[in-house]
Amino acid sequence: MPPSISLPATLITPPLQGACDVVVVNYNAGEFLRACVESAFAAGASTVIVVDNNSRDCSLATVEQCHKVDDSLIIVRNASNLGFAAACNIGTRYSAAPHILFLNPDTVLSSDALGGLIDTLNSSPSIGMVGGFLCNPDGSEQPGGRRVFPTPQRALLRAFGLSRLTRFFPAAFADFLLHKDPVPAGPVEVDAISGACMLVKREAMDMVGLWDEGYFLHCEDLDWCMRFGHSGWKIMFVPCARITHEVGVCSRNRPYFVEWHKHLGMLRFYRKFFRHRYPILLWGGVVLAVWFRFSLVVARHAVRQLRRSAEARKHA
Template sequence: MPVDRVISVIIVNFNAGPILTDCVHSVFASTVPVTVYVVDNASQDDSLSVMDNRVHILKNRENMGFASAANLVLPLVNSEYLLFLNPDCLVRPDTLARFVNVMDSHPQAGMAGCLVRNVDGSEQAACRRAVPTPWRTLVRICHLDKLFPNYCQNFELHRQPLPKHPIEIEGISGACMFVRRSALDRVGPMDEAYFLHCEDLDWFMRFRAHQLKILFIPDVEVVHVKGVCSHSQPIRVLWYKHRGMVRFYRKFFRDEYPFLLFWGVIVAVWLRFFLSVISYPLSVIKRRFSS
């Protein structure tokens, strides 16, 4: 079967509201041909009610999580490139064309990410990163990078100067992943055991294990209106995030770290979760008084 040069854009929706329409419209304004798939995880809002009739919609009866929902589209498409895009991301007309040009010129690259900006124009922290190994996570949680900046580095790279050209990197933003289909077929789809968060980190590890490069392209940009789909269930999202991190560590690093260090990091992850739950009501009150 011939490979299709039309880019398949896969968007998983859960109560994204009006921003989903803005996201879809921005994709259809691309300078290259696209096919858009929206997989809806049993949304309770009206985000699908005004959807463009060109969109292929798959409706789930329950919230299946991100990886499971995104993987549903894979048997339906034969595109050379796929874009996994969050419903609260806005692309530029030339975003996808630029992705294609870079990937065409880097045949060893399995996927690429870009400069992901907040609404205020700042770079998002997860835009470019190293893999959050247990040690790097411990450095971040304990702020060791601030105490010993010459010896300890965490996994966030967004404070470093932007490169001038595409570079190989360990991790990009899961909100916008441009993937070569032949590479995906080699590596396999995202691990559906992750419900939300860390399935992208898992994928990065597996792509690199297959000697497939992950590129960060600094002159390609999207805007990510972060948190739109998670604002109604913040504690639940925190739970899935921390549970996913523990699964990620156990899957890839359990045998690579000393017993005490590894399980110390696991304890620290869950302690961080419980502290976040306890402090959440106070943060809500603070935001209300400051607004």
């Protein structure tokens, strides 16, 4: 079913060469969405395109109260939750800018973040994608903003806590997340960045292709980074571009749904890019390990819910 759109489906006039459109995929982000949109305009976005995956909260209403829906703000209302990758692709089709920033609705850009990202993206014709310094509200760096590719081995080591041995055996137990490494003084090349804040060149995107809609939620950003790298485009981490990120605003009320799709995404990512490296028995072990991890995560969520329910009854 096609999305319901708040504007006539007309093409946007191509903006100036340095212009940047921002695509925000929303799902029940509440007041966070308005703060995200306001920060994007304050940072210099040409157009903000909000693609809503059938939210049931007040998030769109809060944005519409503060910003007129016109050529600079486009709201696309999907009739159902199509997933993150599909919604990103829908947003892309409403943009004609040479740069597109994909931004989570629970993020806030610092005033100079977008300029720093664009400067780095345009500093070399070989750079196709850049990401900024994702930080918690207290200013500490979040995991995922800069990383190497999580091979099945690296992912399993982290999942079962063995990556803590990295400081003793760095070659054998290396983590794929780099947030514990010293923050670089300037932009550095990395394997992958986070889909929470991902700025791309249109020419690179045209070469690589759109997001893989086979992912519903999680790992689609790793997939895109992998494909950018395979196509010869560099990916950069820009530490001066700070983005505050409230993790999990859109997903915290559906932990089992989110974890199910997260683990499906893991398997799709591994199957696409690593399956050919493994004999069938070892690949079977990878699949079993992913679902074993899923069972542990589900059990952990269930225990937490039981504890919260017990506490609520105690104080009732």
